[in-house]
Amino acid sequence: ILQFDLERIELKENDKEQEVSLSLNKPASRDGILTIAWDTLSARIKTDVPFIKDNIEIPIAKGQQKLSFKVVPNDNQLVDGDLSVRLTVFSVSPGFTIGSQNNLKITLSDNEQVEESVQSTISFSLASSQTLEHATEGFDVIMQLSRPLTTLGSFEIELSSADAQYNVNYVTLPAAQEGRILVTPSVGASTVIIKVAPFDNSIISGNKTLTFFIAKTSGSITKGEQLSHQFLIKDDELINLPKGYSTGGLMGQKKIYEYNESGLISKVLTQKGNTTNTETYFYDVNGRIERINTYPEMDRLFIWSDNRIVRSERIEWGVLKQYIEYDYDVQGNVSGTANYFRQPNGEFKLAFVVAYLYFTDNNLYKSMYYLPVEGKETFTLHSTRTYENYLEADNPFPMVDILPGIKTQHKLPGTFRIEENGENLLYNLEYEFLEDGRLSRRYARKWYEVETTEYYYY
Structure with a gap:
């Protein structure tokens, strides 16, 4: 009979590795495989056993009565809340039986705590701005934090446009992925800059309008008042027509x-x-x-x-x-x-x-x-x-x-x-x-x- 030794393990993000153990009621009579299912996969908890989809597999050697693997918390320095993961003995090889203690709950406590008084709001400095198509060195779209960050936070900007294509008419720094830019300012930052670099051409392709929108915030950053910014790329071949x-x-x-x-x-x-x-x-x-x-x-x-x-x-x-x-x-x-x-x-x-x-x-x-x-x-x-x-x-x-x-x-x-x-x-x-x-x-x-x-x- 094979089962977990504990029902619950509590960890903090800044803890060191923790051993998770399982026991057999008697030495194994043959070799076998233990499969443990995880209900949640997260980069905040790592293990020394590689995952196969949502599971890990642990070999059982003949004569073995104790099995173990290690979990390692990842201290990401972000305020992202506590995490709960449930492990279940999913299957064992023939000749072995799953015991009653077949579940283990691992709770990971977030060690970054943000008080309401130290949160910062993020807003665009201006409602709109513009640049010329040939200004390929880039134009800074500026955002302001209401106060310098005391702990880490992040926010996500959503890009949209009816006439401009990313990597065709412009790029941004940080780069956008599938129309979104994830920004994680450093502690102490009070200003955030997104650089927009247009692509120049020698034909009349028309002015291009982009909209930046602060869609999500997390950690010590919350939404401010000016959440959108309209950015115009002026076609230099079109100017003065x-x-x-x-x-x-x-x-x-x-x-x-x-x-x-x-x-x-x-x-x-x-x-x-x-x-x-x-x-x-x-x-x-x-x-x-x-x-x-x-x-x-x-x-x-x-x-x-x-x-x-x-x-x-x-x-x-x-x-x-x-x-x-x-x-x-x-x-x-x-x-x-x-x-x-x-x-x-x-x-x-x-x-x-x-x-x-x-x-x-x-x-x-x-x-x-x-x-x-x-x-x-x-x-x-x-x-x-x-x-x-x-x-x-x-x-x-x-x-x-x-x-x-x-x-x-x-x-x-x-x-x-x-x-x-x-x-x-x-x-x-x-x-x-x-x-x-x-x-x-x-x-x-x-x-x-x-x-x-x-x-x-x-």
Whole structure:
């Protein structure tokens, strides 16, 4: 009959090794194997017998009446509480019998005790920070402990991002494992630093946003107030490119431009009220615009000839609804458009034409809208838009957008006139600029009315 000599062993983390013994009621009549199962495996208790899964095996020699092995506490200097492990005689070889004392409970007491008065809270110093993509030497994300640590503790940071990949766009020090960083500050520490090192490239890959979140704490460290930190990696190839603009007033809207790796517009997001419309741009291998998708099954196609767009088509659910034909002047500016719409009988009818005039520096002067006269091959002028008094300043967002990639206004107009339905409305355009000379705001003034447009950059 084989069984443990004791029911319970109590240890402290800083104790030395302890012998665990078992006895047979008489000398063994043959060789055999004793298998002991552990209900909990922990690095805090080690043994001199190797584990096989959750068990250890101890050989029994013929004539032997006493068996033993050693357990060794691991003093980890962490406040992680007491540990209880139950050992059970799981099996013995044939010819041996398991006695009634077949369980042993080992209790390991944590020798690090933390009083409430010496605990420290951990918080991020700032809610957000940012760095440039080419700053590969790394940027320090700083956290503060409310008081220097008197005993060891640890905390875990959870990383998340919708657009950045670890080891692709950035790394951290300490390194993250499966999206988490385990931090164990040294005793006496009052500041903790996580270094974020971005990976630089030579293409437009977009800004990347990471979120750091203090998910778990243990020992002498508890959670503070600022538990999250948003970190922005700015794409240096994207910097200073026009991002968009917003216009106030009843007809106000906001537009945001996104770019592909080649620096071409990939998306335009237009927000009016609570509605956002997304236009997605598609290009051929030579970087020429092929298609703009607005909604599912709604596209605008572009037909090229002699390196110019000569026609565009609006397709809805596979049906051609509208097409526009384009003419050009000798400078390569769009000089006219003819706009055709599908009629209920399936035929296409010319709805209107637009003629564009330019100054000698290729800035748009007039756009004149003509309507066909029913039954005649003539047109009547419906309305005119006139742009004059241009300033010597770069225009990132022209007021008139005829075709992608063809800029109608390289400079900023000083006045804008609308002539339509017997009215003649003159807008005086005033501008504000950033310190580096880029456009910041535009004010369109008509009598006592003012419409403000704000401009944004990456």
